[in-house]
Amino acid sequence: LAARHAHAELRADELRVTATAGPALAFRRGADGGIAVGVNAGDEPATVSLDGGASGEIVHAVGRAREGGAAVDASDGELRLTLPGRSGAVVRVA
Numbered sequence: 001l002a003a004r005h006a007h008a009e010l011r012a013d014e015l016r017v018t019a020t021a022g023p024a025l026a027f028r029r030g031a032d033g034g035i036a037v038g039v040n041a042g043d044e045p046a047t048v049s050l051d052g053g054a055s056g057e058i059v060h061a062v063g064r065a066r067e068g069g070a071a072v073d074a075s076d077g078e079l080r081l082t083l084p085g086r087s088g089a090v091v092r093v094a
Contacts, residue, residue, distance in 0.1 A: 018051035026050055026081060028093075036091045040083040045069070050079040053093035063087035 019026045023042030026049065029035045036050040050056060056072040056079055058065075065087035072091055073080045081091060 016051075019049040021046050021048050024048050024083065034093055036079075036081070036093050037088065038081040038083050038091065039088040040085055043085040045082060045084050047080050047082040050081055050091060050093060053079040055079070055094045056081070056091040057094075058089045059092050060090040061087065062089070065089050 015027055015029055017025065017027045018036065024038065024040040024046035026036060026038045028051065029037065036053075036056065038048050038050070040046045050072075053074070055074050058070055058072060061070055063086045064084040067084075069082075069084035070087065070089045071082045073082065079093065081089060083089060
């Protein structure tokens with residue numbers, strides 16, 4: 001809930017799923033898609049595409065991602081989020 005209060009985009013009506021990978025899911029919120037969310041319900045690490053953006057910064061993490069292991073990578077022209085198992089993260093996309 002703290003993340004929803006801190007980022008107006010997380011309260012927006014628009015939601016677009018950008019990737020699924022087994023038990024992991026990524027989606028974008030807001031009209032401009034400036035916020036991406038990744039969730040990994042599995043036990044193993046997973047990587048999902050955030051569909052666009054040159055860079056990203058994790059602004060909120062839950063579960064095992066709070067302990068580290070979550071990372072945003074923009075190599076090869078694709079923005080990706082890697083999450084440990086049983087975790088999630090909110091990413092500000094630039």
